[in-house]
Amino acid sequence: MNWGFIGFGRIARKFLESLNAVEGEVAYAFASRSNADALQKEFPEVKVYSDYDQLLADPAIDVVYISTTHNFHCSNTISALRAGKHVLCEKPMGISSDEILEMKEVAEETGCFLMEAMWMRFLPAYREAITRVKAGEIGEVKYMTASFGFRSIDKLTTDGRLLNPDLAGGALYDVGVYPLTIVSDLFGWEPEEFKAHAILSDTGVDETIQVQLDFGGNRLAQVVGSIGIHTNKEACIYGTEGYVRLPFFWKAQSYEVVKDEQVTTFDVPYLATGYAHEIQEVSKCISEGKTESNLFTLNDSLMSARLVESILSTIFK
Numbered sequence: 428m429n430w431g432f433i434g435f436g437r438i439a440r441k442f443l444e445s446l447n448a449v450e451g452e453v454a455y456a457f458a459s460r461s462n463a464d465a466l467q468k469e470f471p472e473v474k475v476y477s478d479y480d481q482l483l484a485d486p487a488i489d490v491v492y493i494s495t496t497h498n499f500h501c502s503n504t505i506s507a508l509r510a511g512k513h514v515l516c517e518k519p520m521g522i523s524s525d526e527i528l529e530m531k532e533v534a535e536e537t538g539c540f541l542m543e544a545m546w547m548r549f550l551p552a553y554r555e556a557i558t559r560v561k562a563g564e565i566g567e568v569k570y571m572t573a574s575f576g577f578r579s580i581d582k583l584t585t586d587g588r589l590l591n592p593d594l595a596g597g598a599l600y601d602v603g604v605y606p607l608t609i610v611s612d613l614f615g616w617e618p619e620e621f622k623a624h625a626i627l628s629d630t631g632v633d634e635t636i637q638v639q640l641d642f643g644g645n646r647l648a649q650v651v652g653s654i655g656i657h658t659n660k661e662a663c664i665y666g667t668e669g670y671v672r673l674p675f676f677w678k679a680q681s682y683e684v685v686k687d688e689q690v691t692t693f694d695v696p697y698l699a700t701g702y703a704h705e706i707q708e709v710s711k712c713i714s715e716g717k718t719e720s721n722l723f724t725l726n727d728s729l730m731s732a733r734l735v736e737s738i739l740s741t742i743f744k
């Protein structure tokens with residue numbers, strides 16, 4: 428399939444490396460409002476537009492990858508769907524549940540494929556670990572922890588999005604969605620209760636956020652996301668017969684099963700820069716005529732946005 432990129436920043440470069448590694452997928456065109464001329468020089472074999480609508484009007488493009496800042500995802504996705512393009516949109520797919528509902532509605536109306544680029548869910552190591560846990564490897568799971576925190580070097584400038592409230596900055600949108608997603612894999616998206624605490628940045632976004640969740644039925648979780656401090660960057664799933672540890676779980680290439688103080692490590696590397704697996708899923712779904720993936724559904728995107736929304740509403744009352 429021919430891919431068009433809407434926005435071409437930091438993640439687009441890594442995604443491109445994975446796209447180039449998947450047979451049959453072609454990086455056909457990029458649209459960048461800020462950097463088109465330089466990109467055309469760097470990638471002479473690719474069509475480069477300075478206007479997103481021009482890219483969307485190109486009939487040779489089958490599928491669009493959206494990696495603008497989160498605040499633009501909804502409008503960019505809707506424009507792409509209305510232009511008849513299939514869409515893979517970066518996480519978080521929208522910054523409110525209303526946005527997701529609108530995107531979902533337009534996808535249904537146009538019959539185009541739409542998926543949130545929650546690449547973690549497609550990684551072989553991650554999938555194997557979750558499958559093993561679901562099959563009872565560590566007994567009954569009663570507690571989970573997942574933490575993804577790093578210190579962002581972004582400043583409040585036009586080229587730094589993470590702390591910028593106008594660009595939907597903040598830890599929960601950017602990194603917190605990964606811990607919430609791994610928790611959802613075992614406990615679902617709807618805690619009976621949760622309590623959230625945050626350290627706010629000078630710019631007023633959540634710089635560090637900690638959420639304790641109670642899913643009922645003796646199932647607890649604690650998640651941490653931060654763009655202000657380095658955390659241990661791992662997920663642990665605790666059961667009655669042992670625990671599973673996923674270092675760097677959002678980009679997992681291995682996991683450990685720990686039983687009776689015996690650690691067994693499973694190495695399951697990903698392809699290219701890791702995004703190859705979500706790309707393969709998009710390609711497979713589209714070739715099968717599907718409009719969404721079973722591995723990360725539009726309902727997952729909606730439920731994730733609802734949970735993020737309710738957590739943020741307790742922080743920013």
Ligand SMILES: NC(=O)c1ccc[n+]([C@@H]2O[C@H](COP(=O)([O-])OP(=O)(O)OC[C@H]3O[C@@H](n4cnc5c(N)ncnc54)[C@H](OP(=O)(O)O)[C@@H]3O)[C@@H](O)[C@H]2O)c1
Pocket residue numbers: 433434435436437438439458459460461462494495496497517518519544546585586587588594600601
């Ligand atoms: N899946 C992953 O592993 C992963 C990793 C990092 C980020 N992401 C997601 O990908 C998205 C982009 O992240 P990134 O780190 O690549 O961001 P970035 O490099 O800061 O920006 C990406 C693009 O957004 C547009 N943009 C940035 N600042 C803007 C502004 N002030 N006004 C208008 N447009 C602006 C630009 O588009 P133009 O090129 O058109 O100028 C830019 O190239 C985010 O939603 C993020 O959550 C995903």
